[in-house]
Amino acid sequence: MSVDSLSRASDTALARRAGMGDAEAFTEVFHRHFAPTFRYAVRMLDGDDDLAQDAVQGAWVKIWQRLPDFRGDSRLQTWLFTVVARQVLDTRRRRRPLVVDPALLEPIASTSGDPVALAVDRELWETLAVALSELPWRQRATWILRELDGQSYDEIAQILGTTPTVVRGQLHRARKALAIRMEEWR
Amino acid sequence: MTRSSDPNAGGPDHVARATRQMRDHSHHRAVEIADDVLRNALRASRHSLPVRAHPPHDHVHVSDRVLVSTLRRRIDDALDTAAVGAVYLRVTPQEVLEELTVELVVRYGEVLLEVADRVRSIARSVLAEILGPPAARVGVEVTTTHVHVSDVTVGDPHLVDPRDP
Numbered sequence: 001m002s003v004d005s006l007s008r009a010s011d012t013a014l015a016r017r018a019g020m021g022d023a024e025a026f027t028e029v030f031h032r033h034f035a036p037t038f039r040y041a042v043r044m045l046d047g048d049d050d051l052a053q054d055a056v057q058g059a060w061v062k063i064w065q066r067l068p069d070f071r072g073d074s075r076l077q078t079w080l081f082t083v084v085a086r087q088v089l090d091t092r093r094r095r096r097p098l099v100v101d102p103a104l105l106e107p108i109a110s111t112s113g114d115p116v117a118l119a120v121d122r123e124l125w126e127t128l129a130v131a132l133s134e135l136p137w138r139q140r141a142t143w144i145l146r147e148l149d150g151q152s153y154d155e156i157a158q159i160l161g162t163t164p165t166v167v168r169g170q171l172h173r174a175r176k177a178l179a180i181r182m183e184e185w186r
Numbered sequence: 187m188t189r190s191s192d193p194n195a196g197g198p199d200h201v202a203r204a205t206r207q208m209r210d211h212s213h214h215r216a217v218e219i220a221d222d223v224l225r226n227a228l229r230a231s232r233h234s235l236p237v238r239a240h241p242p243h244d245h246v247h248v249s250d251r252v253l254v255s256t257l258r259r260r261i262d263d264a265l266d267t268a269a270v271g272a273v274y275l276r277v278t279p280q281e282v283l284e285e286l287t288v289e290l291v292v293r294y295g296e297v298l299l300e301v302a303d304r305v306r307s308i309a310r311s312v313l314a315e316i317l318g319p320p321a322a323r324v325g326v327e328v329t330t331t332h333v334h335v336s337d338v339t340v341g342d343p344h345l346v347d348p349r350d351p
Contacts, residue, residue, distance in 0.1 A: 005345065009345040010346050010350045012346075012351075013346055017262075020258040021251055021254060022259070023228055026227075026228065030220075034224075052215075053219050056223060057222075057223050060227040061230040064228060065233070072347065121207060124204040125204055125207050127204070128204035129208070147205050175201075182200050182201050
């Protein structure tokens with residue numbers, strides 16, 4: 001199948017082929033989903049890029065090895081995040097204590113060209129990044145999966161090994177904490 | 187951290203604004219490491235079982251993963267209106283392939299018997315090439331699942347799957 005055709009294939013069709021050893025289909029899956037998994041790892045590991053790289057490397061090795069067992073009971077993205085979340089949690093348990101890395105505050109690029117708007121955007125980004133890093137682990141994971149990756153409550157519950165009710169509570173507390181933090185910054 | 191002079195700063199609207207920025211932002215390190223992560227993942231070996239070739243080459247073992255990937259590729263390449271959904275091998279404790287099942291995703295309206303016969307023929311040919319001619323006598327089961335055609339692209343069994351959300 002051509003690269004163009006692969007780009008039009010559904011996630012499940014690609015997973016089916018990759019599970020049977022098709023490296024090109026796996027590559028397409030990787031390019032679709034790698035960046036969000038890395039972003040999740042970076043945010044959950046307090047901006048430590050090296051640790052995040054170790055975590056996603058381990059996770060994507062497992063994804064390749066376990067794709068033959070993917071049954072399509074959930075969206076592929078949800079299944080991928082389940083593997084990544086476990087690997088990130090393992091990495092966090094083994095890591096040394098650290099403070100928030102300045103890399104976490106990586107500034108965004110200006111899109112408007114307006115220096116005032118850029119300054120405000122930059123402050124907002126920094127404040128949210130720090131506030132996020134201060135959230136408890138589960139609240140942070142829940143917020144990222146919901147707000148940055150668009151997972152449903154049921155999917156987040158599957159990824160984090162909990163219930164949708166707990167997810168709803170964690171998300172509520174996370175949103176409240178972030179809103180208060182942004183309000184304090186005002 | 188600098189405080190903003192923006193009188194509207196803070197509060198839920200700004201959480202939403204900063205969230206959008208974070209969602210849309212592409213981390214430069216992700217781009218830098220992507221190729222290495224992908225390459226290392228593809229190098230990792232998957233769990234596999236040995237399958238013994240047929241006499242006189244029965245000292246040779248072939249990974250079941252090689253059989254599955256070769257069957258998938260050959261059948262997918264040969265068929266436009268059907269694609270391999272799964273391949274199952276039944277191997278004896280003596281590592282002899284006893285039975286092969288190919289699960290197909292077939293475009294709605296296809297004549298299943300014709301597709302199944304073609305798949306059996308391809309599968310026997312692949313088994314004979316890899317395990318030796320007697321392997322062509324291994325039982326080949328073919329099961330099918332339809333894909334409804336809503337249009338040419340959506341209904342292509344190589345591009346969609348019955349389990350798609």
